[in-house]
Amino acid sequence: MARRRWRLGLTLGALLAGTLAVTPGAAAEPTDYTIDVDRTRTGAQIDDSMYGVFYEDINRAADGGLYAELVQNRSFEYSTADHKDYTPLTSWKASGTADVKDDAGRLHTRNRNYLALGAGASVTNSGYNTGIAVQKGKRYDFSLWARAEQPAALTATLQDATGSLAQARRVTARGGWAKYTATFTAARTSTTGRLTVAAERPAALDMISLFPRDTYKGRANGLRKDLAEKIEALNPGFLRFPGGCLVNTGSHEAYDAQSNWQRKRSYQWKDTVGPVEQRATNANFWGYNQSYGLGYYEYFQFAEDIGAMPLPVVPALVTGCGQNQATDDPALLKRHIQDTLDLIEFANGPVTSAWGKKRAQMGHPEPFGLTHLGVGNEENLPDEFFARFKEFRAAIEAKYPDITVVSNSGPDDTGSTFDRLWQLNRDAKVDMVDEHYYNSPQWFLENNDRYDSYDRSGPKVFLGEYASLDNKFSNALAEAAYMTGLERNADVVKLASYAPLLANKDYVQWKPDMIWFDNARSWGSASYETQKLFMRNTGDQVVPSKASTTPATSGPITGAVGLSTWATSAAYDDVRVTAADGTSLLTDDFTDGDSQWTRAAGRGSWAVQDGAFVQSDETAENTLVTAGDKAWQNYDLKVKATKKSGKEGFMVAFGVKDTGNLYWWNLGGWNNTQSAVEKTADGAKQSLIQDNTKIETGRSYDLEVKVRGRQVALYLDGEKWGEFTDDKKAEPFRQVVTRDKATGDLIVKVVNAQSDAARTRIDLGAGSKPAPTAEVTTLAAAPDAENTADAQPVKPKDSTFDGVDTTFSYTFPAHSVTFLRIKEE
Structure with a gap:
């Protein structure tokens, strides 16, 4: 990597010579970075509830997980509606x-x-x-x-x-x-x-x-103690429940004892309260049965037990997570709106009210103190969703004006759905918008400034789901670096929660996850340790600060080209790659076979058929084949593509260095609901641009990708589909400073996500009178370190540092998150 800028008299020539040349009058210790704290300005206030936890019944997080029941299928309700292999006697x-x-x-x-x-x-x-x-x-x-x-x-x-x-x-x-x-x-x-x-x-x-x-707190029908205590140890400010995709997927009809009792229903809170033997089970979106033994009463109780604000989410009658259907039934909409009003009464109503009485009968006469409620989750039909959201919001505000009604912005951090929903939310002056995204570590290192430009007078942000796409320490470092930006923008980002929260190691539908467990043990991931460090040391107010940066090294996008499919059979033909000066780099009409292409073993079924290159396995995922030179740059890629059958469309790759580092144009992805350009770095993907393009079966499409430097333009049947410039800088050194009003401590939080230690001069600003000794908490490990049941290499280490002054130097270890708590005299 390129060397960083050196200050205080250290010259690059001296560095390369292995000596230190210090200019007269400069400090004796060289410094890679500087952090300057500006005490003359006031930063954002940080709410006590800023960091919380997102709970979803995924990865067996409830039955077989947080819900302490040890018997599986205790009421013999398992069904093929839950899983194709289930019977009433499963387990x-x-x-x-x-x-x-x-x-x-x-x-x-x-x-x-x-x-x-x-x-x-x-x-x-x-x-x-x-x-x-x-x-x-x-x-x-x-x-x-x-x-x-x-x-x-x-x-x-x-x-x-x-x-x-x-x-x-x-x-x-x-x-x-x-x-x-x-x-x-x-x-x-x-x-x-x-x-x-x-x-x-x-x-x-x-x-x-x-x-x-x-059980946790000794409660009957209670929670598994070690898991609940690990969540409590985070000191979360809120608990979002009962999930993401399972909230608004499936039928929105009510339980029907006569004919639809096994039907896949969306999560409806009234199904989950009352005596457990009278709660109807349901098919979970993630492919198993949910008993609802852990229901809304238990969620509210758990939030209270851990001192967190409860934040339930209800369906808005528009399905999400790839289902993309809107229910047009005024009576059904009216019923769900009334159910939501009843939910607020269940949480907050007096014991003399119908649902307050139900809460009291279950053992909690006092109100739970509900203040926030989400409507909808990751809908891909923005206008249909928002029309229904407005009706929920109007009814809630009319009866409960103190409740903050949370909207959302769809399933990703960018794209046409995201833009449209944000426009609708701004125009309607919505209080808070729930954003969700999962991206590569590089994306998190590149986007620390994401919320710097958000409208301070617009809707506030609830970052309800985010994570870097693995559980290694390098992922946790990238997330920690990003969190410094969340805190800096705490006037906009009011709530934030990593997701998902829990994963049973033998029932994993999604990774990464914060807390892992088996029958007898549980352990926090590397991300759990970084989240806990931030959540237990948040502070009450940002103290403005500025750090020097790491010089970027970037050149043009380089790499070979590729073709791929995902759960789809597709045919490709007439592949041409041409350099910017017109030189032909690759021409293939497959007349002479497929010898120019390299395929990985076990990745689909590729063969030349009827003069085209066909991938025929409809079940295979990521069937990438590649051709060309990894050193190629500044070129045009043209190809004809035809979907033959299957769930999605096709993928055209460029800038291919290897299977874990490439770009691809994913047309008809996500069950043919949207399209995007995705960038994969070290195996983790992020979307650069996207829209709602869908691909027709049997139709031939002309695709063209123009790569110039770090700029890319994409054409679909001769019309420009989109363009982007991939020039964001991945900054590995990030910081934020906050103040803890209860103790008066300054908390200097520094993330060094690189392989070199970062020697840093820290200036606390004129007028500061720090105590000489700081409390230090450090997370440092190899970037590929991953906590498991048998070993937790990523864990905090506490120490003290005795060299604090108004200006002092500190060396932040390579691959580390460091919190310095500095008392002022």
Whole structure:
């Protein structure tokens, strides 16, 4: 990398000679960077709620995760609607006569299935992951609902392959449906336990449950303690729930006990409150069943327990996450708006109100203090969404004017949907807009100034979902660097939450994630450690400061060309690459085969068919083939492309250095809902420009990409589709300074995301009287370090630094996040 600018008399020639040449009168210690604190100006106020957590039931975050229930499929409601391989007996093994029934003998109309167990029969549950985890000496509360025409003894046992884990427990079912309970005390520790229930006589069973007694805060129907405590340790200012995509995907119809009970419904809060045995399960967007044992009451309670502001999100009757449908049913819209008003009453209403009474009956007579509520999530139909959002907003503000109603800006940080929604939000003077984006580490290092130019008088920003696309320390460093910009713009960015929050290591639909777990252990990722450092040391006000920068090194976009598909069969023909001066670099009409192209093993099924280069596997993802020279620059790429079948369109790559570093024009991506130019750096992608172009099956398209320096123009059938200049600087040295009013401390936060230590002169400004010793917290590790269950190389180290003065020097380690807490005398 290029050397940084040196100050205070150090010359580049002396550096290269291995000596230090110091000009007369300069400080003896050379400095790579400077940080100058301007105490004469006042920066943005930082709200206590700025940093929070985003909770979504993804990666088995609820059942099998934060929700402490140890029995999987406890009410026999699993269905192919949840997952193609599910049956009502998934995770159960039966011995003897054991039939799942759905008839008038059920426990409740919203709890359809139950198990009819014959005399001498038994069922055994395997729990989640490797089995049911228990710890020696801990107590576990067993319960089930049962009915029996004749008194039926039911014996419950806990065992693993080695033998018994606890003394067996016996209850006797008599008559109609009733709840029976018992308690196990684990005789030894195991992570592979099994729970068996055996019937002496015929009996009907439902809601077979096993809970650790030691839940978070000791609550019944409670939360897994270690996970809840890790979230609490972040000191979050808010809790956003119940999720992202699962909020507004699926049908918006209500639960229908007669015909639609297994239907995939959007997340509707009324399904999730009341006695757990009367909560209807639902198919989760992420491909499994959600029991709703962890529901809205439990979310509100958890927010209160961790001292966080609750921030629920409700569907706006426009689906998102690739579904892209708007419901045109005035009666249904009216019902959902009323449900939202009822939700506010459930959270805040007096016990004399209908829903306040329901809250009190569940155990919380005091209001939960709801102040913010989101409507909608990542909708790709901006006008349709906003028309419905305005109706929700008007109804809420009319009855509850103190509630802040949060809108959103779609699923990405840029593009036509983003621009249109921001225009609509600004024009309507919306209070707050929820932005979501996931990008490469480079994007986060390049976009620290994103919010510098936002309108200070416009809607405030809730950055509800963001993360760099992996869980290595290099990702956490890039996020930390970006967070300095969030704090600097705390007058615009009022709320921010990394996402997703939780991931069960054996059920992963999305990575990165903040907290990982298995049956018995949990561990914070590198991003968890950086988030915790910022969230526990936020401060109350930004103190303006400025740092010197790192000289950028950039040249023209260089690289080979490529063709690819994603879950699609497509044909390519007449590929031509021409240098800017007209020199032909590549011509291929595939008359002589495909010898000019390099393919990776296992990436699709490529062959020359009917004079075109065809990828025929509709299930293969990222089937990239490449041609040409990595040193190519300033060229035109032309190709004919035809979609033959499948879910998406086609991808034309340029600037290809390798499979992890390239650009591609992704036409008809995201299930053929939008198109974009995506840049991949070290395997992580970011969108540079995008729109809603869709690709027609069977139609031939002429595509052209013109690369000039770092400028790129793209043409679709001869018309300019878009253009961009990829010239943003990835700054690896970022800083922000805040003040903690409670202690009076200055908190100097510095991210050094590069392989060299950063020797820095820090000037605290005229009039400062700092104490000589600062408290220091440092996160430093190799950029590819990743925390796992067995090793956590990324963890904070506390120390002190005794050289603080009005002006002093400090060396920030390579690949590090450092917080200096400086007291003023």
